[in-house]
Amino acid sequence: xxxxxxxxxxxxxxxxxxxxxxxxxxxxxxxxxxxxxxxxxxxxxxxxxxxxxxxxxxxxxxxxxxxxxxxxxxxxxxxxxxxxxxxxxxxxxxxxxxxxxxxxxxxxxxxxxxxxxxxxxxxxxxxxxxxxxxxxxxxxxxxxxxxxxxxxxxxxxxxxxxxxxxxxxxxxxxxxxxxxxxxxxxxxxxxxxxxxxxxxxxxxxxxxxxxxxxxxxxxxxxxxxxxxxxxxxxxxxxxxxxxxxxxxxxxxxxxxxxxxxxxxxxxxxxxx
Amino acid sequence: xxxxxxxxxxxxxxxxxxxxxxxxxxxxxxxxxxxxxxxxxxxxxxxxxxxxxxxxxxxxxxxxxxxxxxxxxxxxxxxxxxxxxxxxxxxxxxxxxxxxxxxxxxxxxxxxxxxxxxxxxxxxxxxxxxxxxxxxxxxxxxxxxxxxxxxxxxxxxxxxxxxxxxxxxxxxxxxxxxxxxxxxxxxxxxxxxxxxxxxxxxxxxxxxxxxxxxxxx
Numbered sequence: 001x002x003x004x005x006x007x008x009x010x011x012x013x014x015x016x017x018x019x020x021x022x023x024x025x026x027x028x029x030x031x032x033x034x035x036x037x038x039x040x041x042x043x044x045x046x047x048x049x050x051x052x053x054x055x056x057x058x059x060x061x062x063x064x065x066x067x068x069x070x071x072x073x074x075x076x077x078x079x080x081x082x083x084x085x086x087x088x089x090x091x092x093x094x095x096x097x098x099x100x101x102x103x104x105x106x107x108x109x110x111x112x113x114x115x116x117x118x119x120x121x122x123x124x125x126x127x128x129x130x131x132x133x134x135x136x137x138x139x140x141x142x143x144x145x146x147x148x149x150x151x152x153x154x155x156x157x158x159x160x161x162x163x164x165x166x167x168x169x170x171x172x173x174x175x176x177x178x179x180x181x182x183x184x185x186x187x188x189x190x191x192x193x194x195x196x197x198x199x200x201x202x203x204x205x206x207x208x209x210x211x212x213x214x215x216x217x218x219x220x221x222x223x224x225x226x227x228x229x230x231x232x233x234x235x236x237x238x239x240x241x242x243x244x245x246x247x248x249x250x251x252x253x254x255x256x257x258x259x260x261x262x263x264x265x266x267x268x269x270x271x272x
Numbered sequence: 273x274x275x276x277x278x279x280x281x282x283x284x285x286x287x288x289x290x291x292x293x294x295x296x297x298x299x300x301x302x303x304x305x306x307x308x309x310x311x312x313x314x315x316x317x318x319x320x321x322x323x324x325x326x327x328x329x330x331x332x333x334x335x336x337x338x339x340x341x342x343x344x345x346x347x348x349x350x351x352x353x354x355x356x357x358x359x360x361x362x363x364x365x366x367x368x369x370x371x372x373x374x375x376x377x378x379x380x381x382x383x384x385x386x387x388x389x390x391x392x393x394x395x396x397x398x399x400x401x402x403x404x405x406x407x408x409x410x411x412x413x414x415x416x417x418x419x420x421x422x423x424x425x426x427x428x429x430x431x432x433x434x435x436x437x438x439x440x441x442x443x444x445x446x447x448x449x450x451x452x453x454x455x456x457x458x459x460x461x462x463x464x465x466x467x468x469x470x471x472x473x474x475x476x477x478x479x480x481x482x483x484x485x486x487x488x489x
Contacts, residue, residue: 114463
């Protein structure tokens, strides 16, 4: 890996450290790179820092207006140290000054669709991103309708979010971020709480989406299907990374970090 | 407040929302301003409302159910007002009480019909077009969406509480209900932070932009 921040990595993270407001360390010196077009899984036990990490990718964290020494990007030198850029998206440093451009490039799907769907109708919600990006109302509506059609919710445009099923709400959220045409998708537990058919549909959708994907998940079977590379996060540290089959097939590693070798890999090993 | 699945399908449903709003509020103001004892005028107002009920094809069962619930709240307050009313010696307690109930019922009927024939977001859109401040309209939209999320959250917590109370009913229920409401408040606060984060993630900069209205900060 090159240390040059201008190399064409889609995501480049260097020594990312973050503390929660109560002082607990959430991320401790995370280093990772994701190449353009790559699909990477972020796995680890609950509380490992996966969601917190994703929130850093488009600058939602660290919170603005709070002490930079309490929650900061960069090398943890202790106190009152100068901030070091820790994340670059397509070579652009994630910072308040670049927030608009970074958020256009990174589409963040939240775990709970009710956190993301806030507008009165599905169409209004999906058009929210394009309107914020400066599209006219006519173009925003057209983009929103196209995005809904991509996730097979074209007939739900005028419905209210609370009348959608959980799977439909999840797809509406995905339409909301696709409408912003991001080059990088950061997906937080995309298949959590979905029934088997909904899960399968969502996996198919994700597979067909172009661009770079970073997926935080406990669904290790899905990781085997979609992701070439897997990064294991534990207590805020990236403790292992490599080819998904190698990482997920390492039973000692999986046990050590509270994970489990996917059944499909176990069965294959037994058969062979 | 009705949902988009159950809007009445009568001929009034397609009328411009601004006309519906103005007529409804005009009717309510007229009812409120009608003096005591103008029974012929009250009869005309009631007849007009009944005609609107028919035209709007409202569900009478739902109307009566909600009206009775409304009356149970208003009746006692109306009695308190009637007892201390300055015209009580001339008109009589029953007439004053009945008039207040009638006025409230007619106003309730008009607004109930409005909610029956108009989707909520269109209603808010109409209020915005009639000059209601945009931030207020946006806040009402957020509230409407949040009400359903909070209701679902409350239902889940209440079910979990019931599943551990083993059918026992005591004053302790009230204290656990208070605890439940407190937890709901905290959860709502946490959710509001996540919703805010999700809005920021899609480029929100403090200006509320909608497809069918002017931008507002």
